[in-house]
Amino acid sequence: MKIFKGFTTVILSLIISVCVIFAVRAVADNKTEYILGDANSDGVVTISDVTAVQMVLADISVPEFNEKAGDIDGNGLDINDAHNIQRYVAMYEDLLGIGGTVTVAEPTTQKPTYAYKTDPYELPFIPD
Numbered sequence: 001m002k003i004f005k006g007f008t009t010v011i012l013s014l015i016i017s018v019c020v021i022f023a024v025r026a027v028a029d030n031k032t033e034y035i036l037g038d039a040n041s042d043g044v045v046t047i048s049d050v051t052a053v054q055m056v057l058a059d060i061s062v063p064e065f066n067e068k069a070g071d072i073d074g075n076g077l078d079i080n081d082a083h084n085i086q087r088y089v090a091m092y093e094d095l096l097g098i099g100g101t102v103t104v105a106e107p108t109t110q111k112p113t114y115a116y117k118t119d120p121y122e123l124p125f126i127p128d
Contacts, residue, residue, distance in 0.1 A: 032068075037098040039070030044121045045099050047089050053082040068104070072096050 037045035040052040041064040041127045052062045057079060071077050072084040073096065088098040 033101060033103045034066055034069045036069055036086060036096070036100050036102050037072060039066055039085070040064065041066045041069070045085060045088060047086070050082045050086045050089065053077065053081075053085065057082070068102075072098060 003051055034041075035043065035045060037049055038058070038061065039049040039056075042048065052065055055062050056065055056077065058066075058072070067077055070081055070085075072081045087092050087097060
């Protein structure tokens with residue numbers, strides 16, 4: 001009986017461990033990390049990032065372009081973003097956090113589950 005109880009404990013521990021590992025991995029996969037200003041995704045903020053932003057604004061394709069990283073002020077990609085990156089590269093005062101790492105948790109897309117079987121918008125029955 002003790003052997004069976006020990007075996008069951010080990011099996012349950014393994015199952016719980018695997019579930020926790022996959023749950024943590026699923027949460028970690030929803031995160032996106034990038035360097036603000038690194039528009040061409042090469043790992044550093046240089047004048048090449050300014051050129052990449054300008055090329056995208058001119059409708060020229062740039063491989064591995066990261067629009068989130070290139071959008072410095074958060075109001076959409078425009079020439080001001082290229083200007084701000086250029087000022088950072090020229091070592092002017094940076095108040096926007098260019099060169100810093102940004103971590104964004106992506107929202108998960110799960111359908112809501114209801115504990116009841118009825119229509120959630122159904123009105124309750126009120127007797128006369």
